Amino acid sequence: SQTIHxxxxxxxxxVGSPLSLExxxxxxxxxxxxxxxxxxxxxxxxxxxxxxxxQISSEVPQNLSASRPQDxxxxxxxxxxxxxxxxxxxxxxxxxxxxSYNSPLHFGNGTRLTVT
Amino acid sequence: xxLLEQSPQFLSIQEGENLTVYCNSSSVFSSLQWYRQEPGExxxxxxxxxxxxxxxxxxxxxxxxxxxxxxxxxxxTAAQTGDTGLYLCAGAHGQNFVxxxxxxxxxxx
Numbered sequence: 761s762q763t764i765h766x767x768x769x770x771x772x773x774x775v776g777s778p779l780s781l782e783x784x785x786x787x788x789x790x791x792x793x794x795x796x797x798x799x800x801x802x803x804x805x806x807x808x809x810x811x812x813x814x815q816i817s818s819e820v821p822q823n824l825s826a827s828r829p830q831d832x833x834x835x836x837x838x839x840x841x842x843x844x845x846x847x848x849x850x851x852x853x854x855x856x857x858x859x860s861y862n863s864p865l866h867f868g869n870g871t872r873l874t875v876t
Numbered sequence: 877x878x879l880l881e882q883s884p885q886f887l888s889i890q891e892g893e894n895l896t897v898y899c900n901s902s903s904v905f906s907s908l909q910w911y912r913q914e915p916g917e918x919x920x921x922x923x924x925x926x927x928x929x930x931x932x933x934x935x936x937x938x939x940x941x942x943x944x945x946x947x948x949x950x951x952x953t954a955a956q957t958g959d960t961g962l963y964l965c966a967g968a969h970g971q972n973f974v975x976x977x978x979x980x981x982x983x984x985x
Contacts, residue, residue, distance in 0.1 A: 766918075769916075794972075796975075802977055803880075803964060803975040803976050803977040803978055804919075804964070804966075804975040805975075806972055806973075809972060819972070850918050850919075852918070864909055864921040864924060865909075865911075865919075865921070865966070865973060866921075867918025867919050867920070868918050869916070869917050869918050870916070870917065870918050872916075
């Protein structure tokens with residue numbers, strides 16, 4: 761069966777410090793990978809998605825970047841955190857190259873990031 | 877402006893009551909999904925609806941996709957405390973899914 765691991769679960773970082781959140785998927789090959797940020801009352805905002813190694817698409821301009829060094833590894837990074845980067849970050853995967861009804865999103869348990 | 881709107885934003889009911897939450901859009905979606913999210917966890921898929929007018933039942937949960945594939949509803953019969961959580965709808969949009977802001981449901985004992 762497929763599993764997704766995301767860490768750390770919680771993180772408190774000062775403004776201006778770097779960030780690295782990691783996500784790995786097991787039990788599937790060549791998944792689509794996603795980073796979402798969830799803010800209260802605004803649902804999930806897609807930050808980045810990847811359809812393959814080294815292929816990253818950014819949905820919104822921001823202080824963050826993503827990388828996919830291996831097929832089942834997705835990393836969210838920042839060189840200098842801002843207060844506005846605080847939030848709940850979710851990694852997810854889906855099957856297939858194209859979004860379709862039979863390729864739902866499978867989420868990790870998220871990272872609660874607080875920038876102080 | 878959000879592509880998907882959900883109502884109500886918050887709902888608090890007593891155990892045993894029935895409820896309906898809504899997901900609406902001015903856009904047409906090829907498919908729509910409902911997820912439930914509990915505090916401190918990621919969303920978990922409940923159902924996917926694809927065909928306009930489609931009705932799917934999952935135990936006490938009934939999901940309906942609008943005829944024009946622009947809206948959907950989730951009806952829960954005889955709510956239980958375990959139904960408490962954030963209910964999110966998501967529509968397939970291009971290469972990705974667009975999420976609504978969610979309905980936060982609290983079922984009180």
